[in-house]
Amino acid sequence: MSTHDDLRVGDEIPALRKGPVNRQRLVEWCAAENDYYPLHYDERVAAAMGLPGTPIQGTYKLALMGQVVTRWLAERGVLLGLSARYRGPNMEGEVLVARARIATIEADGLATLEVWIEGPGGERTTDGIASVRIASDAPPVV
Amino acid sequence: MPCISVRPSLVNAGDEFEFIATVFVGDRITIERRLCEIEKKKGRHGDMYLLRSEATYVNQRGKLVARAKSTSLRWE
Numbered sequence: 001m002s003t004h005d006d007l008r009v010g011d012e013i014p015a016l017r018k019g020p021v022n023r024q025r026l027v028e029w030c031a032a033e034n035d036y037y038p039l040h041y042d043e044r045v046a047a048a049m050g051l052p053g054t055p056i057q058g059t060y061k062l063a064l065m066g067q068v069v070t071r072w073l074a075e076r077g078v079l080l081g082l083s084a085r086y087r088g089p090n091m092e093g094e095v096l097v098a099r100a101r102i103a104t105i106e107a108d109g110l111a112t113l114e115v116w117i118e119g120p121g122g123e124r125t126t127d128g129i130a131s132v133r134i135a136s137d138a139p140p141v142v
Numbered sequence: 143m144p145c146i147s148v149r150p151s152l153v154n155a156g157d158e159f160e161f162i163a164t165v166f167v168g169d170r171i172t173i174e175r176r177l178c179e180i181e182k183k184k185g186r187h188g189d190m191y192l193l194r195s196e197a198t199y200v201n202q203r204g205k206l207v208a209r210a211k212s213t214s215l216r217w218e
Contacts, residue, residue, distance in 0.1 A: 058153075078161075083156070083157065085155070086156060
């Protein structure tokens with residue numbers, strides 16, 4: 001039996017909860033990206049854009065979407081690709097939940113997952129697709 | 143009222159990464175980003191511009207390790 005026989009299209013993988021994402025995290029993320037666009041740490045700039053607070057960087061959410069998938073894969077596979085569409089902002093102080101569900105799976109272990117971010121009210125603010133390869137000699141993914 | 147030096151007029155709309163080869167500690171990665179397309183859009187409050195760019199990530203041996211596409215939205 002190949003190791004991905006136990007996976008089914010539509011299966012949801014364990015969610016990843018992160019936060020509250022405070023301003024220090026947002027500034028650290030600026031440093032990690034070397035992108036100090038002040039929208040993410042100066043509420044005057046955010047207010048000028050009509051936002052109620054400083055928004056969490058889109059790429060921070062992309063990173064969580066990668067993390068939920070790689071944590072599930074562990075040593076049993078690799079992440080080949082990841083996309084995200086930032087449909088709505090999440091604000092400083094929010095707890096984010098990254099979720100993913102198996103969308104396609106091929107006999108050779110190539111699979112795609114629908115991945116998304118939910119805000120505190122369960123609203124879906126970001127969605128994307130992860131492409132993975134599950135190794136054929138790997139232990140089963142649980 | 144303190145003055146705001148940067149007028150915010152840019153948001154990140156989407157990212158797409160393709161991971162091609164393993165990156166190791168100590169690697170030196172060179173990133174090149176190219177602006178590919180600017181599309182003018184009619185927004186509710188005036189003209190908006192959709193900017194599409196592509197980036198390549200190349201290691202010290204000249205091997206392409208990742209590729210990325212990015213979309214951002216800009217306005218006046």
